[in-house]
Amino acid sequence: MIAERALKTLEFDKVREQVASFATCSLGQEGLAKLAPETELEAVQGLLAEMDEALSILRLKGSVPMGGIFDVRPHARRAQIGGMLSPKELMEISSTIRASRILREFIETVVADEEVAIPLFEAKKEELPILTGLQHEINSCIDDNAKVMDSASQALRGIRTQLRTQEGRVRDRLASLTRGSAAAKMLSDSIITIRNDRFVIPVKAEYRSHYGGVIHDQSASGQTLYIEPDAVVQANNEIQGLKVKEKAEVDHILMELSAKVQEVAHSLFILVQILGAIDVVLAKAKYGQANKCTMPKMNDRGYMKLTKARHPLLDMDMAVANDIEFGDDVTAIVITGPNTGGKTVTLKTVGLCTLMAQAGIPVPALDGSELAVFTQLFADIGDEQSIEQSLSTFSSHMVNIVDILHEFDHESLVLFDELGAGTDPQEGAALAISILDEVHGRGARVMATTHYPELKAYGYNRPGVINASMEFNVDTLSPTYRLLIGVPGRSNAFEISQRLGLPEHIIDTAKNYTGTETHEVESMIASLETSRIQAEKDAEESARLVAEANELRADLDRKIAEYEATKEELTKKAKEKARKIVDAAKREAEDVIDELHKMQHRANEAVKEHEIIDARKRLEDATPAQENRVLKKQRQLNARAQELKAGDEVKVLSYGQRGTLLKKDKSGEWAVQIGILKMKLPEEDLEYIKPEKVKDTVNVSSVRNRSQAVKLELDLRGERYEDAMHRTEKYLDDALLSNYHQVSIIHGKGTGALREGIQQLLKRHPRVKGYHFGNANEGGYGVTVVEFK
Structure with a gap:
């Protein structure tokens, strides 16, 4: 049991009040008012585990239904001795039972979701007594306004x-x-x-x-x-x-209900106790959320490591966070430095964080912090002089220290503020060293603050003891409140005096009075402080580079893992996709072959040229894309191997058109006839086309190169309707064979019958992409311009 004096000195009651402000009902507030730190490791770990489960629930669900809970223990006690409960008291009992049912169902929902494990909350849920029968009986007689309803009895x-x-x-x-x-x-x-x-x-x-x-x-x-x-x-x-x-009948009904409460009074006590305990745990978790606190790891070997710890009673945005670590090789810290530098706040931070953790409250520090469970905690902090007892400041401190020396052991944490102050400096320093030797020598963990310069050397002469100080900015003449472990504090009196305007010769004289030894110590401290600042900068840069490297490595490992996980699946999908493409290509090729067979059977009929073009294009398109590109590349290589000469049929690769080579100029470019156009093109843009042999079984007499005879326009003016339609259909086939993209049909304006007939034919034609009337300078409504696919 931690002594009440230490709780009061460290202001643990104020922490309890802050946590209690997050309680939902009076049961939680009452429980938190009595909250005390545990002294057994297993008990502390249990409290923190409960609080961690509550934090998980709050992160997952946002809130926990705890409304409608009342402290019904006095009502149950009156019912036990035969008293008659009022309608309001009965309604409070019913509301509390209903709240426990809602909470039980909520916990069951969280467990069913399986998003977070909450075994401790689940165990508490199982301990909650089920009293829904009493709730229904009360609700059938008492309404929400605590009035006995007419339906309570026939009478x-x-x-x-x-x-x-x-x-x-x-x-x-x-x-x-x-x-x-x-x-x-x-x-x-x-x-x-x-x-x-x-x-x-x-x-x-x-x-x-x-x-x-x-x-x-x-x-x-x-x-x-x-x-x-x-x-x-x-x-x-x-x-x-x-x-x-009416009153007599109402009293009769209330007595019957009170008797039913009497039967389950013990269960009501258990119900209230568990609901209060759950509210306490949830209040701790809500406090931790609101103040950015974390759950520390606990041990029983006296080791403490607080990362960026803040004083819990100071404003979260204003408090300076410090790293504090000791308890293994180092079991004592002596903090030196000027007043108002934050030494006392640091002591209270360590003490309060320890008390909070042992009480199951999250501490205001970053993740990774670790604290020890102490059986006793002692604190001699503040000026406790007593006028009534005629005790001076020194005497009051010494009375407290004497009590501490009688009670502490190796499992204690002892905090001394301004040890040995209030008396002759030489004697006070000697007493401080002697007291530290005693406490440290018996294995307790101790932190002490002091003004005495003699204690600056204490940490260098004692194993397991380390110096520390509160940083002071000489430039701004103000403390930074940062704790510096391993560096004793400097007085800074000469620097401050110089900045404030004290003459230089007075400061030099004062330095002579301090003595060589003191001057050397101050110089050593200054050197240590400079080295520390540089080491901190180097450590920060190293930490940043290590973090970046770890992040890159983690990212690379993740990508490799993703690749290995998906490689086999992607390969399987690619093979399946390729198989489907090949199957589709085979089916399309078979369809083309069937059509060619049908064309062969129609040998006696004229085979239209565009049918052959369509069949050839479908056969090319049926080839899978990757295979098509390989074959096309192979054809290009084969064509380049053939020496080109005038009169050869070639394909212009950049335009996709066929043409005839005319002659080659000195620059190496060829003059190519493409339809009615002549173009100069480089040889690498030309692909040799091997002349096709005409099969005897197919009548292709009508298939010939008409590129020289087919014009870009067809004039139908003066033609009869039937003749004009026949000429138009034949002209479209010839234009397609000549690889024209666009032609014009002149039909004149007239009655519009010929124009309508031609445009109906164009709508049905499979190779016509679109058509429109000519511009004003092209004949307007008397001309239809046709575009091919």
């Missing part, structure tokens, strides 16, 4: 029905007395009101004898009397009698 329903009927009759009788001109004169107001649970009317004092009856009240001025007229006295008596019956 109550009958009594209330009679009561409402009788009250209606009384109101009607009194209403009749408030109407009319006489009533307006004698009554202060034409209303019906209630006094002493009886219906009355407000009568002016001078007319009180007119109505007779009983006076129940009067106004402050005495001018108005609230009278129950004789006409309704008996009716009011009957109402009172019904109300007595």
Whole structure:
């Protein structure tokens, strides 16, 4: 058990208050007010594991349903001794049972999702008593406004029905007395009101004898009397009698419900205890979320490592974070430095983080922090001088230290603030060294702050002890509040005085008084500080480079793993895709061959040239893309191997058109006839076309090169309709054979019949891409321009 004095000194109660502000119900707040640090490693790890599960739930679900929970233990105790519970108390019991059911279902949902493991919460869920039967019985009698409902019993329903009927009759009788001109004169107001649970009317004092009856009240001025007229006295008596019956029946119902609560009172105590414990754990997790805290790793060997730790009671954005590590080879830290430099805050940070972790509260430090579980924690911090006990500052500190020396052991954490202060410097320093030797020698973990320069050398002369200091910026004359482990603090008195304008000769004289030894120590400290700053910069740069290298390596490993994982699958998919392409190509080739066979059977008929062109193109397109490119490349190489000469048929690769070689000029370019065009082209853009042999079985007499005879326009003006259509169809075939992309058909304007017929033919033609009328300088509506695919 950690001593209450240490909890008070380190202000652990304020931490508890901050955590309690995140509690949902009074049960959680009460539990947190009594929260104390555990001293067993297993217990502390259990608390932190519960809190970590709560953090996981909050990250996953955002919130936990904890509404409608009341502390119903007093109600259960009264029910145990035979007391009658009020409707409000019964409603609170019902609401708490309902809240436990909702929480149980919520935990079951989280477990079913299997997104996060919460065995500790699941175990608490199993411990929750199931009292839904009592909840339903209460809800069948008590409504949400804590009123006993008519449906609670048949007797109550009958009594209330009679009561409402009788009250209606009384109101009607009194209403009749408030109407009319006489009533307006004698009554202060034409209303019906209630006094002493009886219906009355407000009568002016001078007319009180007119109505007779009983006076129940009067106004402050005495001018108005609230009278129950004789006409309704008996009716009011009957109402009172019904109300007595109603109360008796309501009490009977409440006693029955209270008896049912008595039967499960023990289960209610357990229910409230578990709900309160869950609220405490959730409040810790919410506090950790709000303050960017983490769950530290715990040990029982006294080792502490806090990474970027902040004081939990300081503003999160303003507090300076420090790295603190000791407990293995180094078991004592002596912090030196000026006042207001942050030494005391550092001590409290270590103490509070230790207490918070042992209480199952996340600590304000980064991930990877580690803390020890101590059986005792002692803190001598602050000025506790007592006027009543005639104790000085030194005496009060010494009383506290004496108590610590009697109680601490090797499993204790001891924090000394300004050890040995308040007395003669020489004697105070000697006492401080002696006390540190005692505490450190008995194996306790100790942190101490001091002003004494003699203690700067303490860390160098004792194994397991290290110096530390709070950084001070001489340029700005202000502390940075950063803890420097391994570097004793400098006084900086000479530097500060010089910056503030103290004459140089006075400072030089003062330095002579300090002595050679002190000067050498200060120089050594300055050198250590310079080396530390450079080492920190080098370490940061090294850490950055290592992080980048690790990131690159991880990225490379990930990509290699992805490649290995997908290589086999991609290969399989590629083979399957290739097989499908080849199968499709085979089917298309077979279709083309079947059509050629049909053309062979039609040998006696004229085979149209565009049919042969279509068949050849389909056969080329049927070849898989990759294979097609290989064959095309092979044909180009074969064609280049053939020496070109005038008169050869060639294919112009850049245009995809056929042509005839005319002659070769001195620059090595060929003049090529392409249809009606002549072009100069380099030899590498030409592919030799081997002359095709004409088979005897197919009549291809109509297949010939018409590129010299086919014009780019067809003039149909003056032709008969049938002749014009026949000429148009034949002209389109000749133009396709000549590889024309566009031709013009002149049909004239006339009646428009020939134009319509030609355009209908063009719509049906499979190789026509589109058509449109000519421009104004091309003949306008008298000309149709045709584009081929």
